Amino acid sequence: MPHGAAHAILSDLPFRREQPRSPPPVRELVADLFRDALAAAVEAGEVTLPEVPEVRIERPRDPAHGDWATNVAMASAKAAGMNPRQLADVLAARIADHEDVAAVEVAGPGFINLRLSAHALQRVLVDVREQGAAFGRIDEGGGRRVQVEFVSANPVGPMHVGHGRWAALGDSMARVLEHAGWDVEREFYINDQGVQMDTFAKSVAARYLELCGRDVEFPEEGYRGAYIVEIAREIHTEEGEAWADASEAEREAHFREKAYAQVLEHLGRVLSGMGVEFDVWFSERTLHELAPESGASAIEHTIERLREAGHIYEHEGATWFRSTEFSDDKDRVLKKADGSYTYFAADIAYHADKYDRGFDRVINIWGADHHGYVKRMEAAVAALGHEDKLDVVIGQLVNLFRAGEVVRMSKRTGEMVTFEDLLDEVGPDAARYFFLRRSTDQPLDFDIALAKEQSSENPVYYVQYAHARICAILRKAAGADTSDEGVDIAATAAEFVRADAPLGLLDSDPELTLMRKLAEWPEVVEIAARQLAPHKLTRYAEDLAQTFHQFYTQCRVVDPDAPELTAARLYAVDATRVALATVLSLIGVSAPERM
RNA sequence: GCCCUCGUAGCUCAGUGGAUAGAGCGUCUGCCUCCGGAGCAGGAAGUCACAGGUUCGAAUCCUGUCGAGGGCACCA
Numbered sequence: 001m002p003h004g005a006a007h008a009i010l011s012d013l014p015f016r017r018e019q020p021r022s023p024p025p026v027r028e029l030v031a032d033l034f035r036d037a038l039a040a041a042v043e044a045g046e047v048t049l050p051e052v053p054e055v056r057i058e059r060p061r062d063p064a065h066g067d068w069a070t071n072v073a074m075a076s077a078k079a080a081g082m083n084p085r086q087l088a089d090v091l092a093a094r095i096a097d098h099e100d101v102a103a104v105e106v107a108g109p110g111f112i113n114l115r116l117s118a119h120a121l122q123r124v125l126v127d128v129r130e131q132g133a134a135f136g137r138i139d140e141g142g143g144r145r146v147q148v149e150f151v152s153a154n155p156v157g158p159m160h161v162g163h164g165r166w167a168a169l170g171d172s173m174a175r176v177l178e179h180a181g182w183d184v185e186r187e188f189y190i191n192d193q194g195v196q197m198d199t200f201a202k203s204v205a206a207r208y209l210e211l212c213g214r215d216v217e218f219p220e221e222g223y224r225g226a227y228i229v230e231i232a233r234e235i236h237t238e239e240g241e242a243w244a245d246a247s248e249a250e251r252e253a254h255f256r257e258k259a260y261a262q263v264l265e266h267l268g269r270v271l272s273g274m275g276v277e278f279d280v281w282f283s284e285r286t287l288h289e290l291a292p293e294s295g296a297s298a299i300e301h302t303i304e305r306l307r308e309a310g311h312i313y314e315h316e317g318a319t320w321f322r323s324t325e326f327s328d329d330k331d332r333v334l335k336k337a338d339g340s341y342t343y344f345a346a347d348i349a350y351h352a353d354k355y356d357r358g359f360d361r362v363i364n365i366w367g368a369d370h371h372g373y374v375k376r377m378e379a380a381v382a383a384l385g386h387e388d389k390l391d392v393v394i395g396q397l398v399n400l401f402r403a404g405e406v407v408r409m410s411k412r413t414g415e416m417v418t419f420e421d422l423l424d425e426v427g428p429d430a431a432r433y434f435f436l437r438r439s440t441d442q443p444l445d446f447d448i449a450l451a452k453e454q455s456s457e458n459p460v461y462y463v464q465y466a467h468a469r470i471c472a473i474l475r476k477a478a479g480a481d482t483s484d485e486g487v488d489i490a491a492t493a494a495e496f497v498r499a500d501a502p503l504g505l506l507d508s509d510p511e512l513t514l515m516r517k518l519a520e521w522p523e524v525v526e527i528a529a530r531q532l533a534p535h536k537l538t539r540y541a542e543d544l545a546q547t548f549h550q551f552y553t554q555c556r557v558v559d560p561d562a563p564e565l566t567a568a569r570l571y572a573v574d575a576t577r578v579a580l581a582t583v584l585s586l587i588g589v590s591a592p593e594r595m
Numbered sequence: 596g597c598c599c600u601c602g603u604a605g606c607u608c609a610g611u612g613g614a615u616a617g618a619g620c621g622u623c624u625g626c627c628u629c630c631g632g633a634g635c636a637g638g639a640a641g642u643c644a645c646a647g648g649u650u651c652g653a654a655u656c657c658u659g660u661c662g663a664g665g666g667c668a669c670c671a
Contacts, residue, residue: 016603058613061616071613074652088614108650109613191671194671196671316633316669318669332669334669337669338669342670342671370666372598396600396665397665439609442601442608443665445607454633455633457633462633466634468633471631475630476630500612539609540616550636552635553626595631595633
């Protein structure tokens, strides 16, 4: 492609006059183009329409059809009494001369295809560089508060690999929602009450007594993992054998708390190790505690609230929630005949508490084994008057492979690879990246060997390599030794990448393709946030990395014989760096300057 | 038995009403005097499980069949 002589310097163009702001995503601009064209055509009397329909635009599947397409002519042809192609021709003619439009054509039954001008695409580079890490930030959330509750493992054992995936999902979802304008809080619900805790305590106590040389029978349903023995050994070392002669109840109560504290510490440490931090750790026990003023627990309060609303009845000594009124399969017991509360009762109280805390929306990430539980929870939330404010995302499980071979695990025998083991072996970047690559409700095959591989077959390296490669180019342009460990390119790029670079020179195919890909990012954020689908991020990351590698192969960046083109390309390359780093930050993976 | 999720290229998966259904891996064929080859270009590869329906248009929505996985407690 020829580089014309009279390219305008971007900084002289009108759009540069305005001060930094969050420019509307390209799609908004395109939608406005079509909207205005239709309105103008109606005004001019070329088209008669009772009312102007909502203009929907989309990206054509086939890039040969252009950057954007709309079916508005087909959608409103009937109302306008024209055939779709005729109407499309009228609209196309009205937008053909706009400075952001390179080409417009009517295709098929009446699609209007539009190709953005190089000018419109070059402007995206300025957006990226001006917004930095905020590039792609949108305001869909409008500052509303959303809580994301995830992992929520029972504190009775180490995190398994599935927990790790849900942690990556929840944290990334939270990051995406933040980028989409939501005020996000991350919460971990600790099921620290109930039979599992009892079983846990009994299991540790039994191992402890074994260490003391006592003859004990291990509880039939007890946890047999090696970690139980470790916890018991620790207590044995620290506190000696005094507990062997204590009463069973005392011993188990003590061990329950000791072991619980250890597991909580483990959970926090492992999650922290992969960059996941919670704002709130919510203990189920607090829901059972009696409030001093009322003498009643949060659970009792919540049941009373439902009773007043007419959703509660007594039957055969138990207290029931009429969840079938809210399209559950059957009614559910909240308070058992023996006077204790079901897990569900506590969970309703927990959700009531969430909404009392003022969240506009609550998102739960639950393991696949809880999906039969979704309907009744939705019913309960609806009965509390918060219909449509709950999203339950089901996180499917992870199957571990090693070079194609299934890694066998058994919870009963305690033979398993914990999430911590996996993290130690593949590192947090690969773990997080792989966990996000599949859609949430899809079981995931995780190949440990592949995750560790440093080759193009490993997508996380492919993406990170693009970032490192960009940094190498920038180092070279800055005159630094490429292998110089002391150069921090992210910090210094701003100084030597010229703000007045002649971006008009960027009009070859690889350059335009790169800019088009960058322009997509705000839409990716929007879709990922709306669909709660963080796997869109990894997909986009790989797309952007690939587009960059293609550009790199075809376009020499640093060329002493062409300083102006070099300046423009450096500008584009640095924008790509910023965008890649932003995408990776939402995935929760590092953007290395060297590898 | 009932409910939920899912059947798309050899494999792993994108694609929640639009045009000739896409990507990675695998498999062939090419590309290093050159900013990081951890890269790039090209080829072959499909009855979108099956059968009906809805409409201008269906991988996508509805119904049924077949197949896979998960869930069915006064358990958590």
